[in-house]
Amino acid sequence: MTSYLQLTGISKTYGTFAALSKVDLAVDKGEFITFLGPSGSGKTTTLMIIAGFEKASTGDVLIDGGSITAMAPHERNIGIVFQNYGLFPHKRAIENVYFPLQMRGAARAEGLRKAAAMLDLVGLKDLGSRYPKELSGGQQQRVALARALVFEPSLLLLDEPLGALDKNLREQMQIEIKRIQRALGVTTVFVTHDQSEAMSMSDRIVVFDKGRIEQAATPLDIYHRPQTKFVAGFVGESNLIEAVVTDAGSRLATSPALGEIEYAPSETAAPGKPVMLMIRPEHIRLSRRPIEGRRNAAMKIETIVNYGDNALVIGNSSGVPMRVRVLGADVVILKEGDDCHISWMPDAVFPITA
Amino acid sequence: MNRLLLSIGVFAVIFIAAPLVIVVPMSFSNARSLQFPPPGYWLGYYQAYFTDMRWLRPTWNSIIIASGTTVLTMTLVVPATFALVRHRFAGKSFADLMLLMPLAVPHIVMAVGYYSFLGKLGIVQTHLGVIVAHTCLTVPIAFLVLSANLKGFDRTLERAAISLGASPWRTFIHITLPILKPGLIVSALFTFVQSFDETVVAIFISGRDAATLPRKMFDSIRQEADPVIAVVSTLLFLLVLAGIVAPPLWKALRTRMKAPALSSGDFQS
Ligand SMILES: Nc1ncnc2c1ncn2[C@@H]1O[C@H](COP(=O)(O)OP(=O)(O)OP(=O)(O)O)[C@@H](O)[C@H]1O
Numbered sequence: 331m332t333s334y335l336q337l338t339g340i341s342k343t344y345g346t347f348a349a350l351s352k353v354d355l356a357v358d359k360g361e362f363i364t365f366l367g368p369s370g371s372g373k374t375t376t377l378m379i380i381a382g383f384e385k386a387s388t389g390d391v392l393i394d395g396g397s398i399t400a401m402a403p404h405e406r407n408i409g410i411v412f413q414n415y416g417l418f419p420h421k422r423a424i425e426n427v428y429f430p431l432q433m434r435g436a437a438r439a440e441g442l443r444k445a446a447a448m449l450d451l452v453g454l455k456d457l458g459s460r461y462p463k464e465l466s467g468g469q470q471q472r473v474a475l476a477r478a479l480v481f482e483p484s485l486l487l488l489d490e491p492l493g494a495l496d497k498n499l500r501e502q503m504q505i506e507i508k509r510i511q512r513a514l515g516v517t518t519v520f521v522t523h524d525q526s527e528a529m530s531m532s533d534r535i536v537v538f539d540k541g542r543i544e545q546a547a548t549p550l551d552i553y554h555r556p557q558t559k560f561v562a563g564f565v566g567e568s569n570l571i572e573a574v575v576t577d578a579g580s581r582l583a584t585s586p587a588l589g590e591i592e593y594a595p596s597e598t599a600a601p602g603k604p605v606m607l608m609i610r611p612e613h614i615r616l617s618r619r620p621i622e623g624r625r626n627a628a629m630k631i632e633t634i635v636n637y638g639d640n641a642l643v644i645g646n647s648s649g650v651p652m653r654v655r656v657l658g659a660d661v662v663i664l665k666e667g668d669d670c671h672i673s674w675m676p677d678a679v680f681p682i683t684a
Numbered sequence: 685m686n687r688l689l690l691s692i693g694v695f696a697v698i699f700i701a702a703p704l705v706i707v708v709p710m711s712f713s714n715a716r717s718l719q720f721p722p723p724g725y726w727l728g729y730y731q732a733y734f735t736d737m738r739w740l741r742p743t744w745n746s747i748i749i750a751s752g753t754t755v756l757t758m759t760l761v762v763p764a765t766f767a768l769v770r771h772r773f774a775g776k777s778f779a780d781l782m783l784l785m786p787l788a789v790p791h792i793v794m795a796v797g798y799y800s801f802l803g804k805l806g807i808v809q810t811h812l813g814v815i816v817a818h819t820c821l822t823v824p825i826a827f828l829v830l831s832a833n834l835k836g837f838d839r840t841l842e843r844a845a846i847s848l849g850a851s852p853w854r855t856f857i858h859i860t861l862p863i864l865k866p867g868l869i870v871s872a873l874f875t876f877v878q879s880f881d882e883t884v885v886a887i888f889i890s891g892r893d894a895a896t897l898p899r900k901m902f903d904s905i906r907q908e909a910d911p912v913i914a915v916v917s918t919l920l921f922l923l924v925l926a927g928i929v930a931p932p933l934w935k936a937l938r939t940r941m942k943a944p945a946l947s948s949g950d951f952q953s
Pocket residue numbers: 344347349367368369370371372373374375376523
């Protein structure tokens with residue numbers, strides 16, 4: 331089966347600066363894909379190339395197997411929600427939603443009926459006659475979403491649509507967008523640099539860095555099986571320990587600082603290969619004495635960052651900085667400067683070979 | 685300190701309003717020449733103005749010239765503003781400078797220049813000649829008003845429209861133009877008033893056939909101090925006032941009329 335949306339070898343250069351280099355991506359029909367990455371990593375550029383507002387220097391964009399690279403942006407039938415919504419200030423909410431139907435030659439009565447139904451779907455049944463400036467940020471967001479969906483686009487693109495909303499509204503809209511996307515089954519590309527947003531909403535996450543795709547995988551894989559050091563460091567908190575594989579059979583690697591460490595099963599680790607061993611802070615246990623049956627190391631506590639229900643304990647283990655997640659109740663007995671032990675199970679150690 | 689500022693303010697207002705306080709009553713005066721305060725009141729000079737071809741003809745000339753200037757100015761300025769605000773090209777800052785140049789050159793200097801230049805073209809003392817000269821004077825202001833509007837225009841709106849299936853042309857018609865409409869109207873209104881009001885260039889090049897209203901007033905005050913001048917001044921003042929007051933008034937009225945008519949129910953069912 332071929333994928334619904336395909337990017338093949340997309341590069342984009344501005345002068346001598348490569349904003350995107352050799353981006354390949356395949357998205358299935360109905361999938362919810364999130365582009366995650368630091369500022370300037372090329373997320374918007376990729377989106378604009380799909381939408382047709384930017385021309386790729388090389389490469390091709392295909393929808394349903396056909397290239398759309400030569401199509402003008404207004405012929406592509408792609409719905410976009412912009413970060414600042416882009417609602418037309420001189421049109422009422424309902425007229426904003428009706429606009430794409432009007433452009434497609436819909437009869438006015440029929441078009442307005444469809445637009446009203448779409449406003450209903452996004453939860454704005456009674457606000458159609460308001461002008462954008464008479465709507466709250468969240469309501470404007472919904473109008474923008476309704477407008478981008480009402481013409482049954484082949485693709486929905488959202489560029490940091492929740493960036494301007496406060497935390498509560500943001501979470502509410504995340505759920506809303508997911509619900510509507512599922513209801514309509516529209517293939518969606520969502521851009522954010524908020525990891526928890528990416529984790530909670532996506533079928534798959536595409537992590538960008540410096541104009542390249544670092545990894546495209548499910549949220550769980552991205553978190554637990556990062557393929558590159560960048561992904562491990564960018565997504566969530568992590569401890570990265572430099573080591574060299576010494577015995578692939580019994581899954582042992584040696585770190586100059588911490589000595590021999592056993593790691594979880596891996597296909598890419600080969601003897602003599604340098605690796606980064608990743609251990610998530612919540613997979614490490616902090617204790618006064620070494621714990622039997624686990625890999626132990628001594629650590630001196632340097633800083634404790636309290637989050638209320640949990641805390642991040644930052645310490646130093648033989649010169650390697652280590653972060654440990656500790657639940658609220660345990661924080662009370664810890665002091666900065668304490669000597670203690672950290673321990674983990676081999677399964678918590680994920681080797682990164684790239 | 686506050687007292688001082690207040691009295692300066694009051695003086696300024698009086699100073700600005702004084703001509704009106706003098707001119708408006710004089711237009712209803714029954715004196716034979718301009719005289720203040722008027723010895724008595726009647727409407728005779730209004731009647732004189734509306735029946736005398738010596739006044740109506742320049743009025744008509746002014747209307748034609750101001751309208752022509754507005755059309756020509758907008759035809760030039762709208763595309764120029766889009767080009768200069770939205771695109772980068774070689775010679776852009778030079779073009780910017782040349783557009784604004786007329787603001788820096790004294791009108792009398794321009795007038796002398798036009799007199800000989802338009803003479804060579806054979807259009808001095810014609811409507812066309814005055815329109816061309818006035819257009820040079822009005823372009824900078826129209827450009828400034830419009831470019832301020834266009835710079836504030838959020839281009840995401842155009843991208844949004846295009847993504848929704850509107851061709852670039854339909855995007856311009858349905859989105860760009862309506863949103864810029866207030867700016868276009870203000871800039872056209874300024875142009876019209878500026879041309880209608882312009883005197884120096886008009887005196888030099890409008891001649892007898894194309895004489896504008898300000899020119900006629902100038903001639904008249906030198907020769908006979910005809911109180912019709914006060915009538916014309918009053919009418920001009922009302923015209924400009926209407927130009928300033930009408931748009932916001934119209935907007936207020938329109939929203940009041942429309943608001944209840946379009947309740948949410950209209951779009952359902
Ligand atoms: N017109 C342009 N000229 C030159 N460089 C550009 C241009 N547009 C974008 N870039 C560069 O391309 C890179 C990618 O930009 P892009 O907007 O795609 O980043 P992004 O991942 O969306 O970042 P953010 O999270 O901040 O929105 C950036 O380094 C940016 O400076």
